Amino acid sequence: MIDAKTTFSIALRAIKANKSRSVLTSLGIIIGVAAVIIMLAIGNGAQLSIQEDMKTMGSNILTVRSGTSTSGGQRMGHGTQPSMKAADGDAIQERIKEIYLAAPLLNDTAQLVHGNANWSTSVTGTDNRYFQIKEWNLAYGRFFSVTDLKNAAKVVILGSTVVGELFGDMDPLGKTIRIKGIPFTVIGVLETRGLSSNGSDQDDIVYIPLSTAQKKVIGIAFPDMVKSITLQAVDAKSTYTAEAKIRTLLRQRHNLGNHKEDDFVIRNLTQMMEMRENSSKVLTILLGSIASISLLVGGIGIMNIMLVSVTERTREIGIRMAIGAKSWDIRLQFLTEALVLSLIGGFIGVVCGLSGVWLVSHFSSFKAVVSLNYIILPFSFSGMVGLFFGFYPAYKASLLNPITALRYE
Amino acid sequence: MSLIELHNIKKSYKLDGFDLRILKGINLSIEKGEFVAIMGPSGSGKSTLMNILGCLDTPSSGNYILDGQNIEKLSPDELAHIRNQKIGFVFQGFNLLPRTTAIENVELPMVYASVKEEIRKNKAKDALEKVGLKSRMYHLPNQLSGGQQQRVAIARAIVNEAPLIFADEPTGNLDTKMSIEIMKLFTELNKEMGRTIILVTHEEDIAAYADRIIKIVDGEINSDIKNPQIK
Numbered sequence: 001m002i003d004a005k006t007t008f009s010i011a012l013r014a015i016k017a018n019k020s021r022s023v024l025t026s027l028g029i030i031i032g033v034a035a036v037i038i039m040l041a042i043g044n045g046a047q048l049s050i051q052e053d054m055k056t057m058g059s060n061i062l063t064v065r066s067g068t069s070t071s072g073g074q075r076m077g078h079g080t081q082p083s084m085k086a087a088d089g090d091a092i093q094e095r096i097k098e099i100y101l102a103a104p105l106l107n108d109t110a111q112l113v114h115g116n117a118n119w120s121t122s123v124t125g126t127d128n129r130y131f132q133i134k135e136w137n138l139a140y141g142r143f144f145s146v147t148d149l150k151n152a153a154k155v156v157i158l159g160s161t162v163v164g165e166l167f168g169d170m171d172p173l174g175k176t177i178r179i180k181g182i183p184f185t186v187i188g189v190l191e192t193r194g195l196s197s198n199g200s201d202q203d204d205i206v207y208i209p210l211s212t213a214q215k216k217v218i219g220i221a222f223p224d225m226v227k228s229i230t231l232q233a234v235d236a237k238s239t240y241t242a243e244a245k246i247r248t249l250l251r252q253r254h255n256l257g258n259h260k261e262d263d264f265v266i267r268n269l270t271q272m273m274e275m276r277e278n279s280s281k282v283l284t285i286l287l288g289s290i291a292s293i294s295l296l297v298g299g300i301g302i303m304n305i306m307l308v309s310v311t312e313r314t315r316e317i318g319i320r321m322a323i324g325a326k327s328w329d330i331r332l333q334f335l336t337e338a339l340v341l342s343l344i345g346g347f348i349g350v351v352c353g354l355s356g357v358w359l360v361s362h363f364s365s366f367k368a369v370v371s372l373n374y375i376i377l378p379f380s381f382s383g384m385v386g387l388f389f390g391f392y393p394a395y396k397a398s399l400l401n402p403i404t405a406l407r408y409e
Numbered sequence: 410m411s412l413i414e415l416h417n418i419k420k421s422y423k424l425d426g427f428d429l430r431i432l433k434g435i436n437l438s439i440e441k442g443e444f445v446a447i448m449g450p451s452g453s454g455k456s457t458l459m460n461i462l463g464c465l466d467t468p469s470s471g472n473y474i475l476d477g478q479n480i481e482k483l484s485p486d487e488l489a490h491i492r493n494q495k496i497g498f499v500f501q502g503f504n505l506l507p508r509t510t511a512i513e514n515v516e517l518p519m520v521y522a523s524v525k526e527e528i529r530k531n532k533a534k535d536a537l538e539k540v541g542l543k544s545r546m547y548h549l550p551n552q553l554s555g556g557q558q559q560r561v562a563i564a565r566a567i568v569n570e571a572p573l574i575f576a577d578e579p580t581g582n583l584d585t586k587m588s589i590e591i592m593k594l595f596t597e598l599n600k601e602m603g604r605t606i607i608l609v610t611h612e613e614d615i616a617a618y619a620d621r622i623i624k625i626v627d628g629e630i631n632s633d634i635k636n637p638q639i640k
C-alpha cells in the first residue's frame with residue numbers, strides 16, 4: 001500500500017493542477033463552515049447574555065407588583081393602582097416555606113444634587129435583603145443599619161455611575177447629597193455591574209432605606225405602601241410551587257372576594273429566563289442546522305467535481321493500475337483529494353467565519369461569541385462531508401478495468 | 410513447468426453485433442530466461458496478446474498460467490500485485506503520467522510496492538541513467554521528445570527489477586544508435602541478470618537480438634523459430 005506522504009503529495013498536485021476549479025469547489029465548504037461558525041456564535045452569544053442577566057438578577061426570583069391582570073393574561077398598567085404593602089412581603093417570607101427572602105421596593109425618579117453637579121436617576125427605597133437577593137456587594141462603605149431602617153435615616157447607597165456623575169474622582173463616603181432637596185449622607189458605594197442585556201445601565205441608581213422613602217421622599221397613597229416586592233425562592237423548582245401559595249396568601253391579606261380580580265401581578269423571572277434560554281437554545285440549533293445544510297450542499301459540489309475528475313483522469317487511473325495500483329490505492333488517492341479539498345475549504349471557512357463573527361459583534365446589535373467547540377465542530381464536519389461525498393467517486397474510480405481505462409480517450 | 414503457458418487463448422471483441430476475432434487460439438510456452446521477439450503485420454493481434462501476457466487484459470477463452478498460477482482465478486488486486494512485482498511493461502503508447510516528472514514516472518511502480526522514498530529516488534535515477542536520460546530527470550512528459558518518452562517508459566519497466574519484461578515496440582520511436590543502446594540494455598538484463606524478455610517489433614534488426622522469434626499473422630502463430638544468428 002502506498003504511503004501517506006506520497007498520497008498527500010499526489011492529492012495536492014491534482015488540486016494545484018486545477019486551481020480555479022478547486023477554489024470554486026471548496027467555496028461551498030468555505031461558505032458552509034463560515035455560516036455555521038457565525039450562526040453558532042450568534043446563538044451562543046444570545047445564551048451567554050441570558051446567563052449574565054440571570055447572574056445579576058439573582059437566582060430563583062419572583063416579583064410581585066401592584067396592578068391587575070385581565071382574564072386573557074395580558075397585564076394592564078400594573079402598578080397604577082397601588083395595593084402592595086411591605087408587610088405583605090414579610091408575611092410571604094414568614095409563611096411560605098419556599099420563599100427564602102422578600103425585599104420591598106418603592107422607587108421613583110428624582111433629582112440628585114452635590115455642589116454644582118446634579119443628576120436625575122432612580123431612587124429606590126428598600127432594605128438589605130434586596131442586595132442579598134441580587135448578590136450585590138459594596139465596593140466600599142456599609143449597608144443600612146437596623147437603626148437606619150427603623151428611624152428613616154437620611155442615608156444613601158450609590159451606584160458607581162451616580163458616584164461618577166456627582167463626585168468625579170472624589171471620595172463620596174460621608175459626603176452629603178440632596179435628593180429632592182433633602183440632605184442625605186452617603187454611606188456606601190456598590191460594585192459596578194455594567195450594562196444589562198437590554199442596554200440599560202445597572203449602576204445608574206441609588207438606594208435609601210424603605211422607611212425613609214415612604215416617609216420623606218416618595219409620596220404614598222396609604223401607609224407602608226411599596227411598588228413591588230422581589231422574592232427569592234430556595235430553589236428553581238420552588239418558584240413554581242410558591243406562585244400559587246403567594247396568590248392565595250395575598251388575596252386573603254387584600255380581602256379579595258371570589259368574584260374579584262387579583263390586585264397584584266406575580267412574575268416568575270426564573271421561569272421567564274428559563275424560557276428565554278430554551279428558546280435561544282432552539283434558535284442556536286435551528287441556525288446551526290440551516291447553516292449545516294449549506295455545508296452539505298458544499299459536499300455535493302465536491303462529489304460533483306470529483307466525479308468529473310475521475311472521468312477526466314480515467315487514463316491516469318489506467319496507468320496507475322497497469323503499474324500495480326490496487327483498488328484501495330486508487331480509492332485512497334481520490335478520497336484524500338476530496339478530504340484535502342474539503343479541509344482546505346474548512347480551514348478557509350474557519351478564518352472567514354471568525355472574521356464574520358468579529359464583524360457581527362462589532363457592527364451589529366447581535367452579540368456573537370465563539371467557543372473552541374463551535375470551531376472544531378464545523379471544521380471536522382467539513383472533513384466528514386469530504387470523506388462522505390468523496391467516497392462514491394473514489395469507489396467508482398477503483399472499479400475501472402485497467403485496459404479499458406488505458407484506452408479511454 | 411514453463412514460466413508462461415498459453416493454452417488455446419482466444420480473444421474477440423463484439424462490434425456492432427459481430428464477433429471480431431483477434432486471437433484465434435494461441436498455444437505457447439516461454440521458459441524462464443528466454444529472450445523472445447514477436448513479429449507480425451500491423452493489426453495481427455500482437456498488442457492484444459501482450460496485454461493478456463502482461464495481465465492487463467483477460468482472454469475470451471483459454472488458459473494462461475504464469476509461474477504456475479492460473480491467471481483467470483485471480484482477483485483484480487491480485488493481478489495488480491503480479492503486474493507490480495513480476496512484470497515490467499513498456500507500452501506501445503508509452504502511457505506516462507502527464508504533469509509528472511520523468512523521475513516520478515519511473516518511481517511509480519515502487520510507490521505502489523511501498524519502497525522507501527530515498528531508495529525509490531536512487532533506483533529511478535539509476536534506471537534513467539541506463540536509458541541515457543539522467544539530464545532530463547525533472548522534465549515533464551510534454552517537455553520530452555517521443556524517443557525520450559519511450560526511454561522513460563523503458564526505465565519505468567526495468568526499475569522494479571521484475572523478472573519478466575514485456576516491451577511493445579520499445580524502439581519504435583528511436584533512431585538506430587539509440588535502438589542499439591536499448592537492445593544492448595535488454596540483452597544485458599537477459600543474459601547477465603536472467604530476466605525473461607518478450608518484445609514486439611517490426612524490425613528484423615531488433616528481432617535479431619532475441620534468441621527466439623515468433624511470427625503472428627491474423628491472430629495465429631505462423632512460425633516459432635530459434636534465432637539462427639543471435640546478435
Ligand SMILES: Nc1ncnc2c1ncn2[C@@H]1O[C@H](COP(=O)(O)OP(=O)(O)OP(=O)(O)O)[C@@H](O)[C@H]1O
Nearest residue numbers: 422424429431450451452453454455456457458501
Ligand atoms: N477494444 C477493441 N475493440 C475492438 N477491436 C479492437 C480493440 N482493441 C483492438 N482491436 C482490434 O484488434 C486488432 C489487433 O489489434 P492489436 O493492437 O493487437 O494489433 P497489433 O498487432 O499490435 O498492431 P500494431 O502492429 O499496429 O501495433 C486490430 O484490428 C484492432 O482494431
Ligand SMILES: [Mg+2]
Nearest residue numbers: 455456501577
Ligand atoms: Mg501493437
